[in-house]
Amino acid sequence: xxxxxxxxxxxxxxxxxxxxxxxxxxxxxxxxxxxxxxxxxxxxxxxxxxxxxxxxxxxxxxxxxxxxxxxxxxxxxxxxxxxxxxxxxxxxxxxxxxxxxxxxxxxxxxxxxxxxxxxxxxxxxxxxxxxxxxxxxxxxxxxxxxxxxxxxxxxxxxxxxxxxxxxxxxxxxxxxxxxxxxxxxxxxxxxxxxxxxxxxxxxxxxxxxxxxxxxxxxxxxxxxxxxxxxxxxxxx
Amino acid sequence: xxxxxxxxxxxxxxxxxxxxxxxxxxxxxxxxxxxxxxxxxxxxxxxxxxxxxxxxxxxxxxxxxxxxxxxxxxxxxxxxxxxxxxxxxxxxxxxxxxxxxxxxxxxxxxxxxxxxxxxxxxxxxxxxxxxxxxxxxxxxxxxxxxxxxxxxxxxxxxxxxxxxxxxxxxxxxxxxxxxxxxxxxxxxxxxxxxxxxxxxxxxxxxxxxxxxxxxxxxxxxxxxxxxxxxxxxxxxxxxxxxxxxxxxxxxxxxxxxxxxxxxxxxxxxxxxxxxxxxxxxxxxxxxxxxxxxxxxxxxxxxxxxxxxxxxxxxxxxxxxxxxxxxxxxxxxxxxxxxxxxxxxxxxxxxxxxxxxxxxxxxxxxxx
Numbered sequence: 001x002x003x004x005x006x007x008x009x010x011x012x013x014x015x016x017x018x019x020x021x022x023x024x025x026x027x028x029x030x031x032x033x034x035x036x037x038x039x040x041x042x043x044x045x046x047x048x049x050x051x052x053x054x055x056x057x058x059x060x061x062x063x064x065x066x067x068x069x070x071x072x073x074x075x076x077x078x079x080x081x082x083x084x085x086x087x088x089x090x091x092x093x094x095x096x097x098x099x100x101x102x103x104x105x106x107x108x109x110x111x112x113x114x115x116x117x118x119x120x121x122x123x124x125x126x127x128x129x130x131x132x133x134x135x136x137x138x139x140x141x142x143x144x145x146x147x148x149x150x151x152x153x154x155x156x157x158x159x160x161x162x163x164x165x166x167x168x169x170x171x172x173x174x175x176x177x178x179x180x181x182x183x184x185x186x187x188x189x190x191x192x193x194x195x196x197x198x199x200x201x202x203x204x205x206x207x208x209x210x211x212x213x214x215x216x217x218x219x220x221x222x223x224x225x226x227x228x229x230x231x232x233x234x235x236x
Numbered sequence: 237x238x239x240x241x242x243x244x245x246x247x248x249x250x251x252x253x254x255x256x257x258x259x260x261x262x263x264x265x266x267x268x269x270x271x272x273x274x275x276x277x278x279x280x281x282x283x284x285x286x287x288x289x290x291x292x293x294x295x296x297x298x299x300x301x302x303x304x305x306x307x308x309x310x311x312x313x314x315x316x317x318x319x320x321x322x323x324x325x326x327x328x329x330x331x332x333x334x335x336x337x338x339x340x341x342x343x344x345x346x347x348x349x350x351x352x353x354x355x356x357x358x359x360x361x362x363x364x365x366x367x368x369x370x371x372x373x374x375x376x377x378x379x380x381x382x383x384x385x386x387x388x389x390x391x392x393x394x395x396x397x398x399x400x401x402x403x404x405x406x407x408x409x410x411x412x413x414x415x416x417x418x419x420x421x422x423x424x425x426x427x428x429x430x431x432x433x434x435x436x437x438x439x440x441x442x443x444x445x446x447x448x449x450x451x452x453x454x455x456x457x458x459x460x461x462x463x464x465x466x467x468x469x470x471x472x473x474x475x476x477x478x479x480x481x482x483x484x485x486x487x488x489x490x491x492x493x494x495x496x497x498x499x500x501x502x503x504x505x506x507x508x509x510x511x512x513x514x515x516x517x518x519x520x521x522x523x524x525x526x527x528x529x530x531x532x533x534x535x536x537x538x539x540x541x542x543x544x545x546x547x548x549x550x551x552x553x554x555x556x557x558x559x560x561x562x563x564x565x566x567x568x569x570x571x572x573x574x575x576x577x578x579x580x581x582x583x584x585x586x587x588x589x590x591x592x593x594x595x596x597x598x599x600x601x602x603x
Contacts, residue, residue, distance in 0.1 A: 137288050138321035140308040141392070142335040142382060152334070156325045 009203065016204050019195050033205075036191030037212055043108055043177050043187060048170055050113035055120025060150070062125055073121070080118035086179055088115055093183045108180035116173050123165045127158035167224040171217045178213075188212060238299050238312075238389030238422040239264045240285060245294035247280055247446075255280055256446045257294065267416050267423045271433040272443035272469070278426045279394055281443070285424060286315045286392050299389050313390040314383035318398055320375045322367040322382075328354075329363040332381045346385075353381040356418055357411070373404045377411070384419060393425040397432065409435055430470050434458065442466050459590070464599040467518045467592055473556055475518045478564045479596065484511040491517050491593070494562035502537040502588050507603050509593075516599065518592030521556065524568040526576075527583040536589035543568070545580045557582070 019031045030038065061073035080088070092114075093107040102110065131154050139149035181190035192209040196202050240262040247255035255277045262268045270278040283289040285296055287308035295302050303311050323331050329350060336346045354360045357377040367375055376396055383391055393412070397405045413436055416423055427433055433440050434454045442449045442457065442465075450462040461467035467475045480491040483498065489509055491499040499517070501509075509515070527540075543559035543566060550572060557568045557576055561584070568584060570576070593603035 132319070132321070134317055134319050134321035135323070137286075137308075137315070138317060138323075140288065141286050141313065141315035142386065143309040144335065144338060145307075145309060148338055152338070153323055157323075 011204065012201060013204055015199065015201060016208055019201075019205065019208070032186075032191045032195055033188065033208060033212065036186055036188035037216075039186060040174070040177050040188040041216070043105070043112065043180060043185070044170075044174050046109050047112035047116060047173055047177070050109065051116035051120050051169075051173065052166075054113055054117030055124050058117065058121040059124035059128065062121065063128060077118050077121060080115055085111070085115045085176055086182065089179055089183060104183055104185050108177075108183060108185050112173060112177060112180070115176070116169060119169055119172075120166060123162055123169065124158070126165075127162035128154055130161050131157050163224060163227055167220060171220055174216055174220070175213065239297075240390055240422060240424060241295075241297040242281070242285070243295045243297075245281070245284060245296060246292045247277070247284060247289065248292040253292075254446050255284075258443075258446075258448050260441060260448065260451070262422060262424060265420055265422055267425065267436060267438045268441060269425045269427060269433040269437035269439075270441045270443060271427055271430055272449075274428060275445075276443040277446040278428075278441075278443050282315075282392055282394055282424060282426045285311075285390070286313055287311050288315075311390075312388050313392055314386045314388040315392040315394065316376075316379045316383050316396050318395040320367070320379040320399075322375060322378055324367050327364050327366050328359060328370070328378050328381075331367070331378055332385050335382070335386055349385040349387070350381075353384040356384065356415065357381050372400050373408060376400065376408060380412075380415065384415070387419075389422065391419075391421055391423045393423065395427055396425075397427070398429070405432075412436060431472060434470070440470075442469060444469075460601070461518075461592065462601055464516050464518065464594040464601075467594070467601075471520060473521050473567050475520050475592070476524070476566050477594075478517045478519075478566070480515050480517040480593075482509040482511060482513040482515060484509070491515070493517065493564050497541055497562040497564070499539050499541075499586065499588070499591075500537065501593070501603070502591065504603065509602075514596035515602070516594040516596055518594060519566075519586060519588075520590060521567045521569040523587040523590050524566060525585045525587065526557065526568055526570040526574070527585050536587060538588060539586045541584045541586060543582055543584055545576050545578050545582060548576045548578065559584075 019033045021034065022029055022031045058073045058076060061069040062077075064070055089108065089111040092102075092111045093104070096102070097107045135153055135157065136149060139153045144153065177187060178189040180187055181193065184190070186194070188209055192205050196205050199205075240260075242258055242260040244257045244259060245255060246253065246257050258277075258281060270281060272278050280289060284291050285298070287303065287306065291304060295304055297303065298311055298313060323334065326334060332350045332353060333346045336349065350363075351360075354363060357380060359374070359377055359381060362370060362374055362378075367378070370378065379396070396412075397408050400408060409432060412425075425436060437454055439451060440454055440457050441451050444465055450457055450466045452460075457466060457470050461470065461475075464477055468477050478493055480493050480499075483490045483492050489501045491501060493499065541561050543561035545557055546560055546565075547558040549556040549558070552572050554572045555570050555574065555576065557570055559566045559568055559582070576582070591603070592601060594600060595602050
């Protein structure tokens, strides 16, 4: 605060509220920041679902007996984990989107999903491998095939091991989603930039944007604490 | 007919051969126990029957059907594991019913089977508890129940009692024996505990280093061990096995142990030893009596010896006495009411009715 004043900055917190909610002739409406938050949550949620699916499939491929499946999964993981997300967003948006006829939103979701899916994959694989081999053998000798063993025995147990690291990954996803603003998607970050360009409320807006991200990630953490407690009966 | 036949079954891990062409025929409704020290291949053999390990060569038949390439789930065999392998996220009822549910069995039939198994295993009060809320013995019973409800042709038990304490183990042994009586199915049971093997089995299969050393009833194996290994493995404490040399003096044959001790060999048909032949003498602890603690008249052939007490193991009703008899280590068994002290010299009576002699080189039984 003191630093901003030393720069001759004039704080105008009273003007921030209308960026969150605004009263119009039609009544109360979401301001640009909450509209941006809504889009951020939409992108995050869709990316989360897709990244978990990608993560699960690639984890199962890595654990597969097929060398081809293992190889493909490994190439995907190495490629994604060793290049920056920003570059991946640009490649998907500027290179693949025109070929595949993808819009901005779809490109953003795909880029985030592929990126987070690679990390989720390793978490899921570790969770599956943490289950004692006896569980597989018990399932096999009691008449379950591999798919049934995964569905009913292995994954429900692995889930408990996976929840904490997957949550961290979910929180990372919320924060990483800010990068989609680089391809002109009006998420929370982009809306913040837009407001600053119009109002010059640089510090106020960035503080509010940071606070909103903090609230979302803390809410996620609380949800996880509940889930961990819910799954605490999964011990032998 | 749920008979199980292993024909020339081999198992290799890379270049290492761990099971060397074993042959075994388990009859329908028979309780067969595979016993042997750690690493002898007994668990591997069981896992090959279950389909959890591939076989390198040979054939396995279950109920007159070759199952070499049949998936574990289709072998009609249910396995009970050493570490129970219960599903921790399911309660007891679900653990037991789950396999049946996936097979689309009618609900009332599932209910009937689970209740029957719970009744046999005294689990009615625990059906809605999770595994982590159960004791070791209860978990083991759930693991057995999970196998029972499937009504398989063959039950496979892999050291199911090794994680339990001594008292519970004794109790569970009885329960498994009762279970066999109730379900009347073929059971193949793996253990390294020869007491378990003796008390449970119709027939015992003694294994060592991937080979079958002997197959027979518990009494047969106890009284007529095929070799020194079986003799030393079956029995608690183990049989006294001592290096000896045959002495032929006239028509009498003796075993020379150490410098001075000579033990007459009771005459038996079709047994001829050569003078100076190196052998292993075998005598069980119950055939070595401390004279002061046992005034019983013995009808069979006996011989006397003196020994010095090294270690005393009081067990309550009886006492095991580790002794030095002319340089040889012997374990004798005496009535628990007598008190013995280390260093004490005792007179022993050796009952030679059940004397065993093994060839020193091949270790095969020759008397």
